[in-house]
Amino acid sequence: MEWLSKCVNSLYPSTCPDDCAASCLPPLQTTSLPTIRPTNSDDCPGCVKPCALHPIVPSQELRIDQSRPLYNTVPGYAIHFIILTGKTDWPAHLEDDNGGLAQALIEAIQRDKKKQRWIRDEPNRFLPLRLTTGTSATSTQLLEQKPSHRIMVTNASLPTRYSNQRNAHDVILMPDNVIIANVTPRRAMALLDFAYGCPSGFVTYPSPYADLLLVCGHRKKDKRCGTIGPMLLKALEDALRMCQVEAQVALVSHLGGHAFAGNLVIYTHQGQRAIWYGRVTPCHCLDIIQQSVVEDRIIQELLRAVFQAGCAKAQQEQQQQHCSSSASLDW
Known part of the structure; x- marks a missing residue:
């Protein structure tokens, strides 16, 4: 896979020391959701109540889990x-x-x-x-x-x-x-x-997808994602057009955690970072594009997990050598 690593690394100018073999993506910042906007507002990024601009998610009917903590609800993967x-x-x-x-x-x-x-x-x-x-x-x-x-x-x-x-x-x-x-x-x-x-x-x-957003819409697996997934797909596509951002959105099969629907995975930095969100509604989508795709931030209230490409040995070397967080990824 060395040649693949070189191809990806060529996309990012490196400022890491030559002996630093760690993943050095820009740091993630956390952000809280905006306060609830009035339902007659022209926009509603982050609103958690039904509004005139987006379809209503029947969370009670679908039995969306609103009580359990979201963070650390995604098993690790390689x-x-x-x-x-x-x-x-x-x-x-x-x-x-x-x-x-x-x-x-x-x-x-x-x-x-x-x-x-x-x-x-x-x-x-x-x-x-x-x-x-x-x-x-x-x-x-x-x-x-x-x-x-x-x-x-x-x-x-x-x-x-x-x-x-x-x-x-x-x-x-x-x-x-x-x-x-x-x-x-x-x-x-x-x-x-x-x-x-x-x-x-x-x-x-x-891959032509520098930023790839995957929405669970596996309706034959679970009614919750089958109902909410298409709503999120449209809302995310609308948000991308509003923000004039080039990214790809797709419906995907089972991602796990149907009780936390809608579920969304955002691959950024040419697939090197993965942000997992849960309990996403259409009213969150504009905020997600602005914060997580454009500004490289995570929305704390929706966060299930964040994963980043690298290897254990490289990450240990990075910690020891204090590699700059603005440098490129060197697999």
Whole structure:
């Protein structure tokens, strides 16, 4: 994966010392939601009551959990495969998608668990960021724990653009943020090998999505996300147009935490940082675009977790060498 790292690193001018191999993204700042605006206001970023501009989320009818804390409700994960299916009518359980790529990839991951190939220091993976409540958090504030080996597999509504073989799909690999073309169910294990840095013969393309917003809209899995997901998709697209921001929004399959719907994952910095939000409503979407996409802030009240690309060894070196938070990521 070294060549992929070099491609991504070339997008960011480095100010890190030569011997600093840590992820040095701009620091995240926390922000609170604005106070509730009157319902006849021209805009309502962050409002938590029904307004005239957005559809009402029937939170009581859908039994959205409004009581449990959101923070730290996302299990750690190392990498994320996003399969571009061009549709949203996925089966309730992706592992039951007979002959589908998601099913084949999940089965390959299960077979591969015995190899324990993630138990090493150097692979690209996501690590959780620890955020101090009410204060800023830099990329050095990482949880001091063993990185997760979990691999996520998610179907997305984005269409395949490069694959031209039968039963083949494009797959986005995070945190590398590259598109792997012509992935078929028969090549699921080869895709997994590719993620570990093994030669595979796949053709790859740089992802055009510097900022990618994934909204859980898996209606066959859970009514809550199936109802709220399309609402958020439209509200986020409207907010992007209002702010004149170029980012991509897509509906995706099960992300976990349906009780906290709407669920949203925001990949920024070419996929190197992942912000997970819960209990999102259409009235939050303008604020989310302005704060989390444009200004690189997290909204504390919605936050489930933040993950950042890197490796455990690199993060330890960063802490020891006090690498500048404005420097580029060096995997």
